[in-house]
Amino acid sequence: MTTVNRQVRLAKRPVGRPDDSTWEITSEPIPEPSDGEFTVKVDYVSLDPAMRGWLDDVKSYVPPVAIGEVMRTHAVGRVVASKNAKFPEGQLVSGQFGVQEYALSDGRGALAVDESLAPAPTWLGALGFPGMTAYFGLTDVGRLEKGDTVLISGAAGAVGSIAGQIAKLKGATVIGVAGGPEKCAWLTEDLGFDAAIDYKSESVGKALRAAAPDGIDIYFDNVGGEILDAALARLRKNARVALCGAISGYNATDPQPGPSRYLSLLVNRASMTGFIVFDYLDRFPEGMEAMSEWIRAGEIVTREQVETGGVEAFGRTLNLLFDGANTGKLVLKIS
Amino acid sequence: MTTVNRQVRLAKRPVGRPDDSTWEITSEPIPEPSDGEFTVKVDYVSLDPAMRGWLDDVKSYVPPVAIGEVMRTHAVGRVVASKNAKFPEGQLVSGQFGVQEYALSDGRGALAVDESLAPAPTWLGALGFPGMTAYFGLTDVGRLEKGDTVLISGAAGAVGSIAGQIAKLKGATVIGVAGGPEKCAWLTEDLGFDAAIDYKSESVGKALRAAAPDGIDIYFDNVGGEILDAALARLRKNARVALCGAISGYNATDPQPGPSRYLSLLVNRASMTGFIVFDYLDRFPEGMEAMSEWIRAGEIVTREQVETGGVEAFGRTLNLLFDGANTGKLVLKIS
Numbered sequence: 001m002t003t004v005n006r007q008v009r010l011a012k013r014p015v016g017r018p019d020d021s022t023w024e025i026t027s028e029p030i031p032e033p034s035d036g037e038f039t040v041k042v043d044y045v046s047l048d049p050a051m052r053g054w055l056d057d058v059k060s061y062v063p064p065v066a067i068g069e070v071m072r073t074h075a076v077g078r079v080v081a082s083k084n085a086k087f088p089e090g091q092l093v094s095g096q097f098g099v100q101e102y103a104l105s106d107g108r109g110a111l112a113v114d115e116s117l118a119p120a121p122t123w124l125g126a127l128g129f130p131g132m133t134a135y136f137g138l139t140d141v142g143r144l145e146k147g148d149t150v151l152i153s154g155a156a157g158a159v160g161s162i163a164g165q166i167a168k169l170k171g172a173t174v175i176g177v178a179g180g181p182e183k184c185a186w187l188t189e190d191l192g193f194d195a196a197i198d199y200k201s202e203s204v205g206k207a208l209r210a211a212a213p214d215g216i217d218i219y220f221d222n223v224g225g226e227i228l229d230a231a232l233a234r235l236r237k238n239a240r241v242a243l244c245g246a247i248s249g250y251n252a253t254d255p256q257p258g259p260s261r262y263l264s265l266l267v268n269r270a271s272m273t274g275f276i277v278f279d280y281l282d283r284f285p286e287g288m289e290a291m292s293e294w295i296r297a298g299e300i301v302t303r304e305q306v307e308t309g310g311v312e313a314f315g316r317t318l319n320l321l322f323d324g325a326n327t328g329k330l331v332l333k334i335s
Numbered sequence: 336m337t338t339v340n341r342q343v344r345l346a347k348r349p350v351g352r353p354d355d356s357t358w359e360i361t362s363e364p365i366p367e368p369s370d371g372e373f374t375v376k377v378d379y380v381s382l383d384p385a386m387r388g389w390l391d392d393v394k395s396y397v398p399p400v401a402i403g404e405v406m407r408t409h410a411v412g413r414v415v416a417s418k419n420a421k422f423p424e425g426q427l428v429s430g431q432f433g434v435q436e437y438a439l440s441d442g443r444g445a446l447a448v449d450e451s452l453a454p455a456p457t458w459l460g461a462l463g464f465p466g467m468t469a470y471f472g473l474t475d476v477g478r479l480e481k482g483d484t485v486l487i488s489g490a491a492g493a494v495g496s497i498a499g500q501i502a503k504l505k506g507a508t509v510i511g512v513a514g515g516p517e518k519c520a521w522l523t524e525d526l527g528f529d530a531a532i533d534y535k536s537e538s539v540g541k542a543l544r545a546a547a548p549d550g551i552d553i554y555f556d557n558v559g560g561e562i563l564d565a566a567l568a569r570l571r572k573n574a575r576v577a578l579c580g581a582i583s584g585y586n587a588t589d590p591q592p593g594p595s596r597y598l599s600l601l602v603n604r605a606s607m608t609g610f611i612v613f614d615y616l617d618r619f620p621e622g623m624e625a626m627s628e629w630i631r632a633g634e635i636v637t638r639e640q641v642e643t644g645g646v647e648a649f650g651r652t653l654n655l656l657f658d659g660a661n662t663g664k665l666v667l668k669i670s
Contacts, residue, residue, distance in 0.1 A: 060602045224598070243601045258593030263559070266578045266609030267395045274601030 005030045007100035008071045008314045013055055017251040017322060022055070023071070023315045031104040038082035040093060040103045044306070046074040046124040047318050047330045048158070049222070052250040061276045070098040071314070074128060075334070076113060076120045077103070087112065094123045099314050101334055118295055121304035125329030126162050127291055133244060133277040134163035134220075135287040138170075141242040141275045142218040146171035149212050151231055154222030156183035158329035159244060161191060162291075163220050165300045168192050172218075175211045177204060177227055179324045186327060191301055204230040215239070223248045225256070232261035241265075241272035251322055303328030310334055340365045342435035343406045343649045349390055352586040352657060357390070358406070358650045366439040373417035375428060375438045379641070381409040381459040382653050382665045383493070384557070387585040396611045405433040406649070409464060410669070411448060411455045412438070422447065429458045434649050436669055453630055456639035460664030461497050462626055468579060468612040469498035469555075470622040473505075476577040476610045477553040481506035484547050486566055489557030491518035493664035494579060496526060497626075498555050500635045503527050507553075510546045512539060512562055514659045521662060526636055539565040550574070558583045560591070567596035576600075576607035586657055638663030645669055 004027050011024040033039050054065045054072060065072050075097040082089050084107050095110035097103035113123045125131060137159070138144045150167040154160040155176025164187065167174045175195045176187040184196035195211040197204055204227050208216075215236035221228055224246025231241070249256040265272055280287070294300040305326045307317045310333070317332045339362050346359040368374050389400045389407060400407050410432040417424050419442050430445035432438035448458045460466060472494070473479045485502040489495040490511025499522065502509045510530045511522040519531035530546040532539055539562050543551075550571035556563055559581025566576070584591040600607055615622070629635040640661045642652045645668070652667045 061604075229593070243598070246598055246601070255595055258564070258595040258597045260590055260593040262593045262597070262607070263578070263581055263609070265607060266581070267611070269396075269608075269610055269614060271606050271608040272597070272600060273606040274598070274604055276602070276604055279604060 003030055004028075005100055005102040006311050007098070008311050010055065010065045010067055010069055010071060013057060013067070014251075016253045018052070018055065018315060018318060020315060025311055030102045033081050033083045033104060035083050037104055037106050038079045038084045038087045038089075040075075040077040040095070040097055040105060041080045042075045042077035042097055042101055042103055042334045044076045044121050044124060044331045044333055045097075045099050045314070046128065047314075047321060047326075047332060048073070048130070049245055049247045049250060049321050051318065052247075052322070061278070070100050072096065073099050074124055075099075075103070076123050077335075092120060094128065099311060099334075101311065117292055118302065121306055121329065121331045122295075122302045124331050125158050125304050126295065126300060126302040127288065128329075129277050130158035130329055131162050131291050132280060132284055132287045133159045134166055135291065136277060136280040136283065137220060137242045137244050137275055138163050138166055138218070140280070141273050142220060142240050144170055144172060144218060148172045148217035149175070149215070149236075150218040150220065151175045151177070151208065151212065151216045151234075152220045152222075153177040153227050153231070154245070154247060155187055155193065155196065156327050157222060158326075160220070160222055161187075161303065161328055162300065164193050165191055165294075167218075168194075169294065169299060173212075175208070175216075177223075183327055199227060205233060208234050218242065220244060221246070224259075225249060228259045229261045232259055232264040235264050235268045235270045237268050237270075239268055239270040241270065243272060243274040247322065305330050306333055307331070308333045338365055339363075340435055340437040341646050342433070343646050345390065345400045345402055345404055345406060348392060348402070349586075351588045353387070353390065353650060353653060355650060360646055365437045368416050368418045368439060370418050372439055372441050373414045373419045373422045373424075375410075375412040375430070375432055375440060376415045377410045377412035377432055377436055377438055377669045379411045379456050379459060379666045379668055380432075380434050380649070381463065382649075382656060382667060383408070383465070384580050384582045384585060384656050386653065387582075387657070396613070405435050407431065408434050409459055410434075410438070411458050412669075427455060429463065434646060434669075436646065452627055453637065456641055456664065456666045457630075457637045459666050460493050460639050461630065461635060461637040462623065463664075464612050465493035465664055466497050466626050467615060467619055467622045468494045469501055470626065471612060471615040471618065472555060472577045472579050472610055473498050473501055473553070475615070476608050477555060477575050479505050479507060479553060483507045483552035484510070484550070484571070485553040485555065486510045486512070486543065486547065486551045486569075487555045487557075488512040488562050488566070489580070489582060490522055490528065490531065491662050492557060493661075495555070495557055496522075496638065496663055497635065499528050500526055500629075502553075503529075504629065504634060508547075510543070510551075512558075518662055534562060540568060543569050553577065555579060556581070559594075560584060563594045564596045567594055567599040570599050570603045570605045572603050572605075574603055574605040576605065578607060578609040582657065640665050641668055642666070643668045 156178040187193040225248035491513040522528040560583035
């Protein structure tokens with residue numbers, strides 16, 4: 001058995017799109033747990049658009065990843081050595097373990113994973129932060145009500161695909177925006193979206209007018225840019241825009257234009273509200289109970305795109321997000 | 336006594352800034368009241384930035400003023416003939432009487448004016464829609480709380496000057512943005528603002544960093560444009576942006592850029608919410624009671640800039656708003 005723990009560390013802050021020079025692979029001995037700790041052999045790590053923001057040295061909702069630090073991420077793995085009775089050897093756990101083969105944890109933020117409910121990668125998706133982001137973004141920030149018309153961008157992604165299905169389960173009409181015919185077909189045929197707009201091949205504004213002739217009540221925004229403007233132009237009275245992300249501009253090196261149609265918020269008495277899922281940790285039990293119930297009943301389709309190649313593959317796998325090359329939750333198999 | 340009612344009608348939709356060709360002065364006989372109606376001799380009409388929006392043929396929160404229609408506005412005047420017992424001859428009333436010398440009303444939206452509380456022009460300002468806009472925009476949309484740091488643009492205008500004073504009365508720290516040293520001195524010396532920023536002579540971003548080193552909890556926006564971006568850059572966690580107006584772009588003929596710093600809403604879990612004072616009509620008694628009490632106690636300074644010249648002066652008086660040439664509530668004396 002190996003005694004080496006290979007890790008992905010931030011080598012250099014990227015300007016624009018991350019590349020090979022952004023990351024370095026380092027090795028150190030597998031950590032041994034002290035009292036109260038346990039060692040996890042990491043099986044899968046999560047790749048999320050928000051990671052891009054953590055690489056910039058700016059004040060934000062979390063400190064940036066430091067140069068030389070193991071890249072921050074959520075992961076699922078198995079306890080291989082333990083001095084913590086709550087997480088015994090052999091237990092599958094999720095937690096903020098970082099992009100590395102082995103991680104030491106004192107149990108804070110760690111969660112025992114129930115494989116009988118869903119396989120490990122799903123605990124980084126529908127049953128992880130993306131699922132909770134979708135749940136609280138829609139129900140709390142978006143104040144979803146039965147009968148609402150809901151527009152979701154990045155709809156074939158980890159958050160969007162779950163958000164759309166929750167909205168359907170709660171009695172909304174749901175329109176998704178995604179890139180390419182395969183993703184759009186997945187939304188309407190497998191996930192039950194009422195309509196899908198392929199932003200790569202059609203005008204979002206025109207397609208949205210057709211799909212939501214009376215306008216939209218909620219826009220769940222994962223992408224920003226021109227699609228945000230198209231959505232603003234179609235707001236109904238008292239509409240809510242839930243700002244979850246803006247991936248279209250994350251690798252931009254020039255200042256990105258703001259939403260020129262923002263005064264639609266004024267004439268429609270609408271709101272645009274940003275949120276960070278970490279603020280809902282106290283309410284995760286509510287979200288996890290709902291999500292588990294839907295998954296158990298087969299009412300939510302979960303999908304993970306599992307890439308392989310271990311820690312060496314992290315850099316190129318992350319960039320799949322910015323290429324729109326993932327459907328569902330993107331994870332990387334580490335071991 | 337004259338039998339002629341002179342009126343300002345919309346002659347042509349302006350492209351950009353309204354000019355002489357926008358308006359026409361027409362004459363018709365003074366209207367006679369039927370049962371339930373009364374005739375008002377208009378003393379003062381209100382001039383408001385929102386009027387500019389009513390001149391464009393676009394879908395908005397109210398229909399546009401039609402070509403040939405008497406220009407819409409609130410006004411104060413005296414009943415000169417009445418077949419409505421609630422509004423007898425001699426009563427001073429406010430209502431949506433339009434820009435004309437005489438108006439017919441059936442009493443809907445009309446309000447008896449108590450001159451012992453404040454003179455007639457104040458009923459178009461602090462005790463009219465601007466005052467209610469300030470009150471509900473701050474307390475309801477902005478969810479003002481004691482200890483908040485509040486930034487107000489257009490702070491020397493009809494709405495901003497009242498909003499700032501309400502915020503002070505409710506225990507906030509208040510910073511105003513206005514154009515020129517006289518307006519700024521008025522804010523800090525007469526209205527009790529904690530600080531004033533002269534956007535014509537200093538960088539709003541830099542001055543705001545100095546005046547609110549810990550950021551702002553509420554931004555009450557009357558102007559849009561670069562000042563909105565400067566405010567977004569200084570939001571605190573859970574901050575609220577109340578979108579009241581965006582006068583900086585009202586006469587623009589090119590599409591105006593949106594707020595490029597809007598993702599500050601996301602990282603700060605902040606919201607930007609538009610509102611229209613007409614939605615608060617049901618709650619006006621609450622706002623009017625509070626405002627009347629403050630005025631009676633001398634706790635709010637009211638100021639009106641009364642221009643003269645009657646209906647012929649309407650066009651040039653309106654443009655004073657877009658030149659930033661008014662302090663406090665702009666009204667035009669009609670008779």
